[in-house]
Amino acid sequence: MIATIIGVGLIGGSLALSLKEKGIANWIIGVDFNEANLKRAQELKIIDEASDIEDAMNRSQLIILAIPVDAMLKALPSILDKINKTHVIMDVGSTKQQILQLVSGHPHRGRFVAAHPMAGTEYSGPDAAIPNLFAQKTMVLCDVKNSDEDAVELIETVVDQLNMRIVYMNAEEHDLHTAYVSHISHITSFALALTVLKKEKEQGRIFELASGGFESTVRLAKSSPDMWVPIFKHNRHNVLDVLEEHIKQLEQMKQLLQDEDYDTFYKLIQKSNKIRKILK
Amino acid sequence: MIATIIGVGLIGGSLALSLKEKGIANWIIGVDFNEANLKRAQELKIIDEASDIEDAMNRSQLIILAIPVDAMLKALPSILDKINKTHVIMDVGSTKQQILQLVSGHPHRGRFVAAHPMAGTEYSGPDAAIPNLFAQKTMVLCDVKNSDEDAVELIETVVDQLNMRIVYMNAEEHDLHTAYVSHISHITSFALALTVLKKEKEQGRIFELASGGFESTVRLAKSSPDMWVPIFKHNRHNVLDVLEEHIKQLEQMKQLLQDEDYDTFYKLIQKSNKIRKILK
Numbered sequence A, B: 001m002i003a004t005i006i007g008v009g010l011i012g013g014s015l016a017l018s019l020k021e022k023g024i025a026n027w028i029i030g031v032d033f034n035e036a037n038l039k040r041a042q043e044l045k046i047i048d049e050a051s052d053i054e055d056a057m058n059r060s061q062l063i064i065l066a067i068p069v070d071a072m073l074k075a076l077p078s079i080l081d082k083i084n085k086t087h088v089i090m091d092v093g094s095t096k097q098q099i100l101q102l103v104s105g106h107p108h109r110g111r112f113v114a115a116h117p118m119a120g121t122e123y124s125g126p127d128a129a130i131p132n133l134f135a136q137k138t139m140v141l142c143d144v145k146n147s148d149e150d151a152v153e154l155i156e157t158v159v160d161q162l163n164m165r166i167v168y169m170n171a172e173e174h175d176l177h178t179a180y181v182s183h184i185s186h187i188t189s190f191a192l193a194l195t196v197l198k199k200e201k202e203q204g205r206i207f208e209l210a211s212g213g214f215e216s217t218v219r220l221a222k223s224s225p226d227m228w229v230p231i232f233k234h235n236r237h238n239v240l241d242v243l244e245e246h247i248k249q250l251e252q253m254k255q256l257l258q259d260e261d262y263d264t265f266y267k268l269i270q271k272s273n274k275i276r277k278i279l280k
Helices: A010-021 A036-042 A053-059 A069-084 A097-104 A150-161 A172-201 A204-209 A212-224 A223-235 A236-258 A262-277 B010-021 B035-045 B055-060 B067-082 B097-100 B149-161 B170-198 B202-207 B212-222 B227-233 B236-259 B260-279
Strands: A003-007 A029-030 A062-065 A088-091 A113-116 A138-144 A165-169 B003-007 B027-031 B062-065 B090-093 B112-119 B138-142 B165-171
Touching: A003 A010, A003 A053, A003 B149, A010 A029, A029 A036, A029 B138, A036 A138, A053 A069, A053 A212, A053 B260, A062 A069, A069 A088, A069 A097, A069 A223, A069 B202, A088 B112, A088 B170, A097 A223, A097 B055, A097 B149, A113 A150, A138 A150, A138 B202, A150 A165, A165 A172, A172 A212, A172 A223, A172 A236, A172 B010, A172 B149, A172 B170, A172 B202, A172 B212, A172 B260, A204 A223, A204 A236, A204 B138, A204 B165, A204 B202, A212 B212, A212 B260, A223 B090, A223 B260, A236 A262, A236 B170, A236 B236, A262 B170, A262 B212, B003 B055, B010 B027, B010 B112, B010 B236, B027 B035, B055 B067, B055 B112, B062 B067, B067 B170, B067 B227, B097 B170, B097 B227, B112 B149, B112 B170, B138 B149, B149 B165, B165 B170, B170 B202, B170 B212, B202 B236, B236 B260
Parallel strands: A003 A029, A003 A062, A062 A088, A088 A113, A138 A165, B003 B027, B003 B062, B062 B090, B090 B112, B138 B165
Antiparallel strands: A113 A138, B112 B138
16 A cells, blocks of 8 residues: 655554554655655655645555644645545544544535544654554544544554554544644643743752652643643633643642641542543 | 561561561561561561560660551651760651751761662562562762761661662652652552542442553552651651642643643643663
């Protein structure tokens, strides 16, 4: 199978590597508006050739959109305009409601399968692409009832071959859940980095003591605003809800510290320890 | 050298393993009020024998206090009462001002070296003890000017042999810096766990989508309240300051999202990306 990857960054590039390695595709065409990234992806042998979108679509069966979610809103309708019944389009975006609303009435909507691999790193661009990013991870497929059966089957086969676990959800559930287990983690990391960087201006030695715990909570703050601002924009309502709840929890802790109510603080931490049942 | 470890949990137990492995101590006596932990540490061969504090002190040159910082406030003065010039006492506590104020006038203050290894995990107890926890990490030594020269020299030699980097600070600086690069990370993790666990009650499937980013920001929420409540209590003033600043940053992000001011949001994330220069 010939596959086209539109957007050869961390996710698109890593997918390209896996599609080739697992023998799912024998030829990968890369498309990217960023000429430097496209060239770099070729140098790194992430893609077999670079081309434009028309040529790539003429020759591929599977087209994967791996671009920021705002760019997706512009790209997907025009791609759906041009395809035929042999094409299957998949995205890998972190939000789903807006994009699925946008194309809901499109005559070729059935050829599109909305997907979101729950995998990534805090780095971006083709140099960040790595093999095996997706193995043992979860792929969410959204609103598959609105996709053609053969299109869903192809994507399910690909996801299986990537050694991923499939979870089916509707777009609404997806956007709510990712706000809680992904988007808020990024917000807190960005805010923590800002908090500490601000203090560093007065206290230059502050990072001498940074260790694994700090690094763990703040590493997501290296993530690209090009990817994340559109996600927060698309999922604004859910992100605001969880952010409000998170600030409430922090305010409660602050109040307990101010009141020196350490017994209640102790009980709160015990309650938060229940996260042990979730994490490995 | 015979060394006594008081508190055979994650830090004390890991230190015991390293002291033996590096040949710094050839015999380790373990002391712990928790009989089960003491027995377990013996089973795991973390310590060579279990004993009581008087017997252990009579036979050891180096005594390491690895107990929660509130227990330290009770234990250290009575230990200093009993020691002589051949003893060196070191602690590994996460806060320093209170403990050093408490013993500042003690006639044996000079035998005590206040230390804080910037290393740990979210687990606790002797089963959490691991070899090489300290290699390549930072050991903070506080207010060494108030310790006897030979006591500091012994500890410096031990820390060198553990392959650790030494940073010297006064207690005030130490407590300020750890609030920013360690204590706040734990607060945000506890609060994030509470936020998400609360939502899980309505949305049982929420954790199906949890991936590496979420795990990274929330793993510290597995940490023990027995260790952490006393730290927040001792460092209340600094922790409240940084918590207030962190809530301010989150409120600002919330406001920008509410106002749909994505340009300013973008610039904030770019600013937080500067954490890249700090983290590897």
